[in-house]
Amino acid sequence: MRGAATRAWRARVLAPSPFPISPPHHRRAMTWDVMIIGGGPAGSTAAAELARRGYRVGVLERKRFPRAKLCGEFLAPRGVAWLRQLDLFAPVLRAGAQLVREAVFVSLRGHSCRFPLSRFPEGADVGLGISRATLDHLLLERARACGAEVLERMCVTEAIASGGRIVGVRARQLPAGTCATFFAPVVIDASGNARVLDARSPLARRRSRLFAFHAHVSGVEGMGDVVELYFYPSGYGGLVRIEGDLYTLCGLTTWETMRRAEGDAERLLALTLRRNPRARERLGNARLESPLTGCGPLRFGPGVLPRTHVAIGDAAAPMDPFLGHGISTALESGLLAATLVDAAFREGDPTALASRYARTFRRRFARTWRVATLLRPAALWSEVGDRVLARLPERASAQRLLLRFIFGGRIR
Ligand SMILES: Cc1cc2nc3c(=O)[nH]c(=O)nc-3n(C[C@H](O)[C@H](O)[C@H](O)COP(=O)(O)OP(=O)(O)OC[C@H]3O[C@@H](n4cnc5c(N)ncnc54)[C@H](O)[C@@H]3O)c2cc1C
Structure with missing residues (x-):
């Protein structure tokens, strides 16, 4: 806990009894200055940064790490720059x-x-190219090393609101199911697509018709240090090399295609990636090294950012996978939230935190969402994709301009 302003804010949050329980009880339950739900890239980055700045931070994570995560497992250059800043490269x-x-x-x-x-x-x-089991584990361990208290296998089930803000949560310790209640003056939702603090928001209801699948494979042929993205009639998918001789195979397809595959991995690959001539070549002698897993229907941002608490990473707005910027956005939004939470503590005023964060988040990421929405048809309908790809520029200056248009930032 830092400074007089922070102490004053903490006292004010406690004083008018904003919680639905008696003050002496909730004083004991108020364990941290900031509570973060979810220990993925967004949550662990925010936790590390706030703990580093001297705040008492608690992270509630429902899984035990290292844990696998369905993802293309490609970290874009912007994400690599953030990793460098976090001393994790x-x-x-x-x-x-x-x-x-x-x-x-x-x-x-x-x-x-x-x-x-x-x-x-x-x-x-x-x-x-890095497996999420490894990357997310390193990020969460860094949060621990910076001083955050991480409670794994703690599944948040319900938010506790008071005075228009979320001030606590109820959770279950897995696997026993023991109930626990936690309070903090600032609560951050970093629970990814689960969006546990805001399950009935408009974003939570806006689903696409798309499902994702993922596996680790070996024996991929002819790939160098590239990430390849392949288009096929029901969606798109990619391959990238990760640790050792493993490659991540990840794709999106429709529910109809998933149903036609009847749970058979080879059949699903035949209906999707193997329809693309280059992917067929790459996967000619490939072997599955992990079960092929799936999830969906997928949801894409931007959503309505909450005013009752701060939401970061996918809990704020899931990025389209084909831009490969979900992890980078999670890291960046975690750092952004930490900066604004720190400022709010210093000013001693928590009331404007969520809306100030929402405004800054939108300013930073709205362009990428808009362009993603524009490009989605090209990624999902192979006819459109064919035409767009045939017209993509090869010249360096034109490519730089195009990438600047999509992601913003300065041209290099
Ligand atoms: C098919 C697909 C492919 C993708 N490929 C890429 C890619 O190649 N590159 C890229 O940059 N991005 C990719 N993304 C996006 C990327 O996976 C996400 O943007 C990123 O994981 C967001 O990180 P996060 O920390 O916000 O959420 P998550 O990584 O989802 O972390 C949320 C954490 O919260 C925990 N949690 C959830 N509910 C609860 C609860 N009730 N209580 C406690 N804890 C809870 C979860 O266990 C999890 O650990 C892809 C997405 C999809 C769908």
């Missing part, structure tokens, strides 16, 4: 992450367009 490389230097888009007819990652605005010159 070297540890991630030591853990086996692979450098990625180019993104290659391949249409159903086999047209391809290469984008060197050094042309992306505002980021490192490279991307990374």
